[in-house]
Amino acid sequence: MQYLNDPNLLWKLLMQLASGMGTSLSIFFFTLLFSLPLGMAVALGRMSKRRWISAPVSFYILIMRGTPLMLQLFTVYFFLPKLVGPIPRLQSTLIAFSLNYAAYFAEIYRGGIMSIDRGQHEAAQVLGFTKAQTFLQIILPQTLKRVMLPISNEVITLVKDTSLATAIAVSELFLVAKNATSASGSVEPLFIAGLFYLAMNTVVTVFFNWLIKRFDYYRT
């Protein structure tokens, strides 16, 4: 009960954890920023009729989903620089995470797109929409509504996956907590860090609940 008995020490710990959380949040936001659009591109590539596009894309999805994220992180940080020169730790984390999560989002998008019934495509064709117009104005909006819940799952997982960045010593929330635990000999920092993660995920959950309600304007 070292920390709970000493407000000054507790405050210093909270400051440190807050700065670690800042790093975790930046990993979180930038990964989403890159992987959400990239995932859509990958999904379209996966569904392409042309084998020379869909085959490599399928392989990419297989590798990204089939190997541990930590291993991908190691590969980007320790081995990619041999080809392209030094990559700083945070950037390596963003590259590895974005590539990984894009693969997961791609499959979620693909599931959503394929679940839109043929009637929509046929109606659009009858009305004279081009393929691109059909996709952008009819299919895509309905898909996004459908995939919101599965996407929210992945987003919540991402909040917790940011702790994997400790493998390449990025100073995010979990590593800060681990160091404080070792220095003090008490496990309180780990539990407090758990509360921080819970707080972040509560915000994410509330946000998605609001978003899904907001877009529930008609049933398809």
Place this chain on the structure above:
Amino acid sequence: MKMKSILALVLALVLCTVSFAAFAEDDSLQKVLDKKQLILGFDASFPPMGFTDENGGYVGFDIDVAKEVAARLGVELVLQPIDWSAKDLELNGGNIDCIWNGMTATPERAESMSLSIPYLNNAQVLVVLADSAVKTIADMAGKTLALQSGSSAADAVAANADLLASLKSAPVEYADNTLALLDLDNGGVDAVAMDVIVANYYIAKKGANYRVLDEQLAPEQYAVGFRKADVALTDAVNATLVEMAKDGKLAAISTEWFGSDVTIVAAQ
């Protein structure tokens, strides 16, 4: 006679060139001096050698000694926390210049890295609760112990076949010494195998609730690790450590952290 002296001259020239070339290849020290930085890789959760203080700064016995060595070499010490299990990758990839964090000198490590002279004696010991009935390693028969996975403690226990055979069950492996000690507190295990230096730190910090057995599992020494080819850098650091031992600076830092001079550099 003339042929012999010409041959000798040629041989001498060749030897000079060869030894010159060998020196020219090992520019490890020069590189550090040129970039004016020595990058130290450490696990920031290993008190008292290198750890995080309550303000988030990095402190520790190894950090203080390294700062002094860097100052004497005329370079800045850059502290780079790393994941301990990735230390070889970080070192060989050039992200850090040395591993200086209470690293045990082992024959395997001597093969894959260039090790400095040993600077501290350590030992793997068993830590028990102050009121425990366990007094010697033999008393551990039928009992359980915990340790940090992947540590020298794990190796020491594995090497001690009698102890391992006498335990009630296989050693419990934790990611952290703190968690292992927590299990000891709760009575989940009867002992924790760990570095005596770290054990003494926790005992001093958390109160005399623990006791270290006099009988040690395995004695060992701490050394600094450099890339295998960086012999010049290793030699420079060795020379600086010896210098610090001679003029008492090393003893001063040791007293500050451990209460007395426990370094072994002077004894060599």
